[in-house]
Amino acid sequence: MRSFWSIALATLAKDIRLEWRSKDALNAMLFFSLLVVVIFVFSFDPLAEESRHIVGGLVWVAFLFAAVVALNQTWARELRNQVLDAYRVSPAPGNALFLAKVLGNFIMVSLLEALMAPLFVIFYNLRVLGPAWQLIPVALLGTWALVVNGTFFAAMSLRTRSRELMLPLLLFPVSIPAVLGMVAGTTSILTGENPAHFYIVLLLTYDVVFTTACLALFETVLQAE
């Protein structure tokens, strides 16, 4: 068990170090979601009251698109010089690699959200009417839901033609309940009209079900021949 986590942490540390030195994916994601935010600001010019009802959707659509940019880069690094093939023949457990990649993406996307959320507050003059602390579990669970399936489907689309096109086509249909949970949860917290507990439970269930499924099936996808 110790070797499992040491492999996962070593892979994670390697990814973070590489990302820290180049900052390619993070910069691309940040600029991309900034562009999405600006385009939304031009497209919708709502009153403060209206904006509470629509910002939940806008925020998560922006993050969803930005996350796809990051997820597409996940495995690209491992394909160069056949690193992934080397990993497949090594006795290291596939799930350690998978968890490391998921954690890496989770950190990246969470960082992006922390940096972009203030922009939405500024552009849309938001004032939260519900219990604001509940936004944190919604954001964390929602991000995990996107990232765990996204990393898995990115690994799946490695084996397809035009793989960068494939990822959103596979990820979005399966993510619909999670996206609904995030959007409706955020909206109900912003407006303070409904309690958000149901959505937090929904996201938690989604995370547990799909994390289990990913861990159970990742070895099959990694070794698919």
Add this chain to the structure above:
Amino acid sequence: MKKAFPILAVLTALFLAYAFYQAMFVAPTDALQGDVYRIIYYHVPSAWTAFLLFFINFIASVQYLANAKPSTQRAANWIVIAVGIIGAMVPFVPQVRQWLNTIGMYPSSAATTALMIPAVYFLIGKYFRGQNLDVLAVTAAEVGVVFCTIVLITGPIWARPVWGIWWAPGDIRLTSTLVLWLIYVSYLVLRRFSDSAQTQKLAAVLAVFGALDVPLVYFSIWFFRTQHPQPVIGGGGSIDPRMLHVLLISWMAFLCFAFLVCWSRFRLEKLLRDVEEAEALESLLEPGGSTARTSKADVSLSSGPK
């Protein structure tokens, strides 16, 4: 077997014509909706057929994944039996029963669905093995998407005059069906875009993910007010027995039709794979063909930077 196909085709055509006659002329006109309601004789049977086919796709995919190793197969067998037994009993626990009622499901239908899982699993496992499981999965998915498309087209046609709107975004059955359709379209896209060697496993994995998604989609929308008429079969709904009779005839005709289409699609897919296999074998035996073969294998192994 080949001789049975045209006979079955003719019988199905007659059956469909009979169902059409029953639906259009024999079934009584609805007191509130008028003749518009008659579209349910196409809408509802298509929906049931589509769900059945998606269910078959899911079971075949699980069987395909479980067949990889004897140990996983044994584990899968026990898991499926456990799911059937637990799933058949849990809906009758009072709390669960109450909760199922609030989301518009009947304990008996939930239990029947749970019992269907082991039944269909072992039935498919008995008659289909190895590659055939994958052929069955792709057949069921393709034909299922066609029937699901019919459902999604006939639904709004009916909804416009009766509800006054084409589509109810917050409705549980509409949205679940749409998401189900999206998942299976992405399944077919994956199959189209993937290289032949790995397609089958990846597609089976995606089918499992899709099946896990369906209950979550259902629960995520359950508390919205549901516009869709409650199910009229197997519960508290009220339907004229003559209408029910026609509906069941219509469903039987649709099932025959689906079976016919699946049969010919299954044979076509088998034939395609046989041809592919023969061509691969031929290129191996040809002088100079073996080098072409290895270079192709190299490309698929080292899917390096683009």
